[in-house]
Amino acid sequence: MNSDPVEAGRGRGGLADDVCRRIADEIVLGNLAPGSRLDEVSLAARFNVSRTPVREALKQLAIMGLVDTRPNRGSVVAALSVDQLDQMFEAIGELEAACARHAALRMTEADRARMLELHAEGRAAMQVGDIDRYDAANLELHATIIRGCYNPVLIELATSLRHRVSSFRRTQFRNVERMGESFEEHTVIVEAILAHDVITTYREMRSHLLSARSATNRVAPAWAGPNTNGK
Structure with a gap:
């Protein structure tokens, strides 16, 4: 023992x-x-x-x-390649964007209140530069939006793939500037969901995940590839 x-x-x-x-x-x-x-x-x-x-x-x-x-x-x-990582982020971007689009129409008032609460928690964490706190709020915000689509199949697929790229998504916040960028991207997504704007919600969530992939390059250059722009 x-x-x-x-x-x-x-x-x-x-x-x-x-x-x-x-x-x-x-x-x-x-x-x-x-x-x-x-x-x-x-x-x-x-x-x-x-x-x-x-x-x-x-x-x-x-x-x-x-x-x-x-x-x-x-x-x-594991011998995970840059191309494989690009493909996983591309896939999770599409899946989370689809979940967010449905969530814009299906979220309950309680879901929306929770989303705003987590967004505020993200702001507080960003303001003091607390990476772990921001990452926790970020994870739960995304999970809340995914669950808000109320489609069990989409939820299962998105959650499973999300788990596979979670380490790369967390590591991006070692660059403190990325927290601010991420928060601003969240703001646009949250506002679009609250406005039931499915087109903007889908577009901005997908863009947000692709930006997270690019942000990985700043702290992990070994994963930078020809399909990422390092922004």
Whole structure:
């Protein structure tokens, strides 16, 4: 039984999520190259945890497509290409834009109130430069809009793909300027949804996701490709 008070206090699930985020960030930032072996013992020592949360984190990363787990050979960083990342962002852009378009017509008053609350939380986080707080508000804002489409199939597809690119979307906020840009883009989307403007909502949500892809280049040049403009 693990006697580490930090690990015991946080719980295995939360600790595994934290380790998952930290490894994912290193992969996205290019500190862990494709093919790099991810040894459970070394990672446990590095993050000062037991092997259990590391093992759970590697499972999460495998689901996200950032890690390949091979029987009797352990885990390695997946060979995700720039083209594959471009394609995932293109797809999630279309899916989230479709969800937002339906949400502009289907969101309840409670959904709209929650969306405004999260948008305000994003503003507060941006103003103090709190990356983690902004990322949390950003994730929940997008989730609220996705759920607001009230189409279970779209929700499932968008949520699944969203999970796969979540590390890249989070890492963009290491550039503090991107928080301001993201917030302004959210403002246009939120206003369009409140106005039931399905055309603007779709266009701006899609553009927002493509901008998030481009913003990745600022903090992770290794993922920049010919289809991104680095803006």
